[in-house]
Amino acid sequence: MALLEVDRLSVGYRTTEEEIRAAQDVSLTIEPGETLGLVGESGCGKSTVGRAIIGILAKNAAVAGGSIRYKGRELTALSFEAMRAVRWKEIAFIPQSAMNAFNPVYRVGRQIDEIFTEHQKLNAREARKRTVELFKKVHIPASRLDGFPHQFSGGMRQRALIAMALALKPALLIADEPTTALDVAMQDRIFSTLRRLREETGSSLLLITHDMGLVAENCDRVAVMYAGRIVEQGPTHQVLNAPCHPYTMGLKNAFPSMTKPRDETLISIPGSPPTNPTEMVGCSFAPRCPFAEPRCSAQMPALGAVARVHFAACHRVDQAMVMRRRAMERTAWSEKEDVLSAAQ
Amino acid sequence: MSLAPLNDAAGCIMMVDGVSKAFRPGSSLGARLKLAAATEIRAVDGVSLRIGRGELLGLIGESGSGKTTLARLLTRLETCDSGIIQLRGQQNLADLKGTDLRAFYRHVQMIFQDPFESLNPRFTVRETVMEPLRAQGIGNRETRSQMVKRAMERAGLRPVQKYLHRYPHELSGGERQRLSIARALVLEPGLIIADEPVSMLDVSIRAGILNLLKELSVRDGLSVLYISHDLSTSRYLCDRVAIMFRGKIVEIGPTEQVLENPLHPYARMLRSAVPDADPNISRPRLAESVSEESLPQEFSGCRYAAECPHAMDECRAKVPLLMEASPEHRVACHLLKTEVRDELHSPT
């Protein structure tokens, strides 16, 4: 049985004017010990999915449909108390900014101690012992335990956070852009730390990010999100080497490489994501897609299999190879750009 | 530390020589950084470089490297404590006042990191791009409109009519950044200093802005100083690249050399830390760091000595100067002089 099964999850936000679907019909699974990358740009709903799983959605957001099953248990049906018991112990969350997880007025050591005293009913001394061990694991000197969060540097805070997240050896870690605010060297070190700790605890990781590089290096499988939906999903190697959805192809073009020849073309996807995708009929990417046909705007494509475990939601998925080749040419996208600006 | 006298003054649009800026607790920035009394942080320390006409020069640095401070020094938003900054061999920037300073801004402009914060929320697109012309008293109503239109077209905000009367909050991130670029272009400067222009944009939009900068440089001969922490975009865009660490330039040279086979240990570390989006490539990871205490500024030697795996005694005692490793490729590292050099020369 999969560790986490998300089935057709939809999450809506209610604003004063309307309800916006941040995530629509999202389905994914995570096996024990594996890493799934959830990749997409800002506003695609990836953060929302992560937060929905651990139950920390904003006040004006709510699960609007679908199910989230963790070890067979339906998380959306849990009471507040029951969900609290699940957090930290079974599923832990690493937010983008550590300041969102640490209380600024309490010392860091005490906040981590609390996890042990609350969830494992240890006494203060034992808890402190575990906290010191934890800090050692992430290479933070024990002398820093009595510091306040703002006294830690960004990288150290994030490491403290990872320590805290893995304190109770949860089976699933959800990391939401954990290193976006950090320098690349610190980022690399943190991922090394993460990998090492995960090897010890056997935790799975749901890595939410916009960085394809991180996904390529750290994730076994990847799901690409656009406008609230998953548009492609599969083993990382397959999805990145042979993408079958035009958005994934476009995204690939956007990351400059450190190794390919410098005159490679870097192409941007024209236009911008839809503001209210729920109102759209048909594929949400169609307006920006160089391969769109009339049927694309008429009907939303379903997530279909392109290989045994590789799925893409595109009507023209059987022409993936042709599309891939064409997607590497700048003209494919610039023509679309001209069409878009002419239409306005 | 100064460079050899400029013989190719004709090819250089800006010359920076020995520029330093320190922040003290008394100053506002010092207060923000919570400096202890009597310490000072040398944000920029003896930086020298030359920006050629039509050149795309990259300045790579992580947080704390001083790159943003340097950008503000080159645009006179801050004044340097020492050193010379010259535009086209004219007066030192620090000496410019009033009309001369305003004239300086006709030649050098800046693009900022945050697309939204760098625009006045109360100005329409038209007013934003028009403002430099008005402030400088250039042209009349008709010529101004034309210049605005031209700047917007160059920045890719087409069709111009569609954008003229919009407000920043009605634009997407990419459009806002193009608006900043249009504003920078309207005075037809020779040099644009771009401080992390794409860091806050969505990945799929970055390429458009980068390609725009490239086009402006290649087609129109605009010089661009591209400041970033991101090696891959710098590699894509820039012909030459400088790497900054704690206020000093530690390596500078053609992109192929510096980014593909860096010589300075810090540069090598940085290069090896970049994740590659190609899943077929595997790279060795950096060792996890032991501690990250912010290092004291009083050491007299190389700034990187405390973290450098190859540090020698000389490194801790003496500040290394930029030396030529090969034509055009300079590195500030004592190791270059030793046998270790050959080790370093092997590809990353």
Add this chain to the structure above:
Amino acid sequence: MLREETPSLPIIKPLDMAARAVGAACNRPRVAISLAILAAFFLVGIFANELAPYDAFVKQYDANGNLLRLLPPSADHLLGTTLFGRDVFSQLILGTRTALIVGFLTAIATSVIGVNIGLLAGYFGGKLDGALMRMTDVVFCVPILPFSIVALSILNRSTWWIITVMSLLFWPIAARVIRSQVLSLKERPFTDAARMSGARPLRIIYKHIAPNVLPQAFVHGVFAIAWAITTEASINFLGFGDPNMISWGTIIYDVFTSMVSYTAWWWFLPPGICLMLVVGAFYLVAEAYEEVANPRLQER
């Protein structure tokens, strides 16, 4: 560093401001009611001369020549008459006009002073800021009523002097708030960009920064109206006001000095209620607008 794009709050331009304000008001009954109250008082104030059934200064006599003093409310005199036989309702209406004129003029003057001081102190910093802020602190500490009373006794007890004195006392709050807003606006990149356009400091202050502080300035302007009306009423109530003007404060003063407060409820209650309603309404509207105008909310 990326951030999730949250839908940005529309930036308020004057007409858009008003439209949104009304729209928002409909969602919040307190604000809607306050606006309605204010609208009613506005109309009364503007059409005071037409609406007042009698001349508020003229004593009323009946058919037999008897002074109609202290009459309770009736069909002829909706709110009865005063001790001197004057129609209370007419006085109330005239008082409305006085209150609004005093309120608005003081608010405008106080805003002009306070906002400009805030802008200059905030932008230039240094010695100018130091000097202006010391001045602000001093004025801030001056107790308003005692000082006004003394000043009016020296100068001249007219409504125009009341407005002047209040304007000179109310501006520190606006100055402080605007100054702190300017301090943060000064750090934003668009101000750097303005400097790099070659704009001179005054241009940056008035063309680039000032438009962004207007919403806060407006909020304080509205608060100032409320303060002015209250203070003017207090000055008049204490007997130091303008004897030739009718305002709600003078009405209450008359009641008080005639010592019939306990019986002539129709005479002293209405002005008090009007004061409460109008001042309260202005406060509610200002507070509600402040939520919209608050710069923190404007930043996405």
